[in-house]
Amino acid sequence: MKLRGCAEMKLQISSQIAVFALLELAGVPERQLAVAEIGEKYGVSSHHLAKVMQVLARAGLVRSVRGAGGGFAFCGNPRRTTLLDVIRLFEDFGSADSRLEKWEATAEGRALHEILTEIDDITGATLGSITLATMCKLVGRRRAYAGQASAVSH
Amino acid sequence: MLYSTAGMEASTYTSAGSAIAVRRVRATDIPQVVALDERVTGLAKPDYWQDALSRYGGRRLHDRVFLVAERRGPKSNSTIVGFIIGEVRAWEFGSAPCGWILALSVEPRARLAGVGQSLFKAIAAEFKEAGVNKMRTMVARDNRLHLMFFRSEGMMAGPYLQLEKELD
Numbered sequence: 202m203k204l205r206g207c208a209e210m211k212l213q214i215s216s217q218i219a220v221f222a223l224l225e226l227a228g229v230p231e232r233q234l235a236v237a238e239i240g241e242k243y244g245v246s247s248h249h250l251a252k253v254m255q256v257l258a259r260a261g262l263v264r265s266v267r268g269a270g271g272g273f274a275f276c277g278n279p280r281r282t283t284l285l286d287v288i289r290l291f292e293d294f295g296s297a298d299s300r301l302e303k304w305e306a307t308a309e310g311r312a313l314h315e316i317l318t319e320i321d322d323i324t325g326a327t328l329g330s331i332t333l334a335t336m337c338k339l340v341g342r343r344r345a346y347a348g349q350a351s352a353v354s355h
Numbered sequence: 356m357l358y359s360t361a362g363m364e365a366s367t368y369t370s371a372g373s374a375i376a377v378r379r380v381r382a383t384d385i386p387q388v389v390a391l392d393e394r395v396t397g398l399a400k401p402d403y404w405q406d407a408l409s410r411y412g413g414r415r416l417h418d419r420v421f422l423v424a425e426r427r428g429p430k431s432n433s434t435i436v437g438f439i440i441g442e443v444r445a446w447e448f449g450s451a452p453c454g455w456i457l458a459l460s461v462e463p464r465a466r467l468a469g470v471g472q473s474l475f476k477a478i479a480a481e482f483k484e485a486g487v488n489k490m491r492t493m494v495a496r497d498n499r500l501h502l503m504f505f506r507s508e509g510m511m512a513g514p515y516l517q518l519e520k521e522l523d
Contacts (some may be wrong), residue, residue, distance in 0.1 A: 272392065322496060330502030338509065
């Protein structure tokens with residue numbers, strides 16, 4: 202059940218693009234992709250994607266490959282890199298401490314802060330437990346389901 | 356890979372050149388289980404593991420499972436490198452019959468070699484044999500190692516939230 206007006210947790214666009222790009226690259230070892238190829242699939246400008254890739258390169262998750270057929274290749278550890286590791290490169294995840302300052306003056310504020318911190322903790326534990334390798338498995342399963350559904354409908 | 360099923364002896368598989376067998380626990384394994392648990396948690400609990408042996412390795416074996424992963428050495432000596440405990444529980448918290456993983460531990464020096472995965476698959480086979488089609492576990496939020504492992508095996512968040520309260 203979803204509460205009215207409550208959607209799933211929102212990620213910044215840069216975080217989403219980073220996750221998609223890493224899944225494209227980590228899913229197939231030794232794969233090299235140009236920024237334009239990834240951008241085309243997800244409808245993202247090459248300019249925006251290039252900035253995201255620079256951040257990922259600085260974090261040691263991708264490396265640029267020069268020359269014909271160049272682009273970017275994955276160079277991290279897919280079994281040890283989590284969604285939380287990636288998202289934290291682009292956004293300040295779980296800013297409960299800054300909220301506390303604003304709300305600590307009242308008991309109501311502190312009570313609400315306690316609940317929001319609980320939600321942050323659960324979200325952090327979830328994102329911190331899902332590695333890129335696990336995400337690649339999930340993507341594979343989604344593709345398999347889609348393939349089965351397509352076969353049934355035909 | 357092949358695994359033991361309820362009431363059967365060990366089946367074996369080969370991982371990274373060394374033979375690992377997953378089988379039901381025996382009383383003679385308990386000292387190694389206690390030592391492994393102490394290496395992982397820093398706390399020796401011999402009484403607890405002796406009790407676990409009688410509860411999960413001695414009776415109601417059709418719905419209680421205590422498996423060990425054993426590495427066989429060259430001179431027929433063997434070392435316990437992991438264990439997993441589980442039980443089929445029904446109707447608690449309003450839940451239909453479901454296999455619960457209650458404990459999982461792998462020797463730190465033997466990690467990343469597929470031992471945990473073998474134990475996980477073996478207990479899944481035991482649960483299927485017992486007639487359930489879902490399994491569940493509970494992991495501390497800050498235990499990233501276990502969370503990452505269970506996630507990598509395809510486990511997702513379930514329909515329950517665990518709640519607790521400090522007693523006054």
